[in-house]
Each structure stands twice: as C-alpha cells, then as structure tokens.
Amino acid sequence: MADRKTYHHGNLRQALVDATAALVEAQGPQAFTLTEAARRAGVSAAAPYRHFKNREDLLEEVARQGFEEFALRLERAFDGGAPQPLxxxxxxxxxxxxxxxxxxxxxxxxxxxxxxxxxxxxxxSASERAQGVLVAAADALAQRLPEGNRPPARMVANHIWAMSHGVVELFSRGKPGSRSPVAPSEMLESGAIIYLRGLGLIPS
Known part of the structure; x- marks a missing residue:
C-alpha cells in the first residue's frame, strides 16, 4: 500500500534519494543497503529497482543532487563577485x-x-559546475595582476577546494579536531587569505 501511495504522488525516486542521504549521514556511505533505503522510504524491497540499477546507481544520484545544490549555493555566495572579488x-x-x-x-x-x-x-557535469564557480572566482581575483603573472585559476580553485574539504574533515561534523578553539569558518578564511596573499592575488 505504501508503494502504491508513493507512486500516486510521483515521488518514489526522490523519496529513495532522501532516504539514502539520511542513511549515509547515520551510517556512512558504505554501510547502507537498497533494502534499508526502501524500508525508510516506505516501499517494498523491489521498488528501488524500478528507478536504480543498484545501490551505486542510487548513491550516484544522491551525489549528483548534492553537487547541483552545492553549485547553486556557491553561485549565490559568489554573486558575480559583488561587492568585490575577495x-x-x-x-x-x-x-x-x-x-x-x-x-x-x-x-x-x-x-x-x-x-x-x-x-x-x-x-x-554537476561536479564540474561546482568547480567552475571556484575557477571563475579565482579568475576574478587574478584580474588585478598582469596577465603573465596570474596563477592558473583552476589550480587556485583546486587548492581552495582541498583546503575547504580539509577543514570540514578535520574540524567539523564531530571530527577529532572539532575541539579546536578556532572556529572552522575562521580557520578556513585565515588559511585562504594566507594562501591568496602568497600568490599575490590580494595585497600584503
């Protein structure tokens, strides 16, 4: 009955995605099963196979939707570089x-x-969209330098991405470093400024 009701509303695929995201949060990305995702979504164990080939296919859809939202958030935050790129x-x-x-x-x-x-x-494509926002932002920062002195925008974007991910992994979400007296946001901002200053992208 739950399966038919879900289909009536046309949201089984999204219900499975949301259920999987919740399971990944609770158990980690390697621990969940399609059966658990189906149970959490309120459908039969066979229902996920109408939309996804296997658990990896479902996990990839969770990641795709994540990258789409992530890219949108980055785009809104950058806002075309207003009021100034830094x-x-x-x-x-x-x-x-x-x-x-x-x-x-x-x-x-x-x-x-x-x-x-x-x-x-x-x-x-979704991943590249997110990275593209960082590349465009790095390129905007580099405009103050002579063209021949500008560091590769994608290199800068990748370094900042890696720094951001490192802060999340070490100092956020209950990680061992989360007891640091410095807030993750302050740590990331200070690290980014030091890095960008070293490249000459912002004045010393």
Missing part, C-alpha cells in the same frame, strides 16, 4: 562549510563514498 570569494568558503553542515548525507555521498564521478556524465 569578499565574494570568502563568502563561498562559508557556503562550503554551511553545505557540509546542512546536508551531511549528500556531502558524504559526494566526497566520501568512493563513487566514480567520471563514469557518470550527469554527475560529472
């Missing part, structure tokens, strides 16, 4: 931390599940 760039750092805190199941599916992003075209 302020907008640092806002994105907070948006990164907020997403990891607000949507841990999706974040873990994106970055901690071991899925192959390159093997799924839609997932790869």
């Amino acid at each position: 302020t907008a760039f640092l806002r994105m750092g907070q948006a990164y931390l907020d997403f990891a805190s607000d949507r841990p199941g999706f974040y873990m599916a994106m970055f901690e599940s071991g899925i192959s992003i390159a093997g799924n075209a839609e997932l790869a």
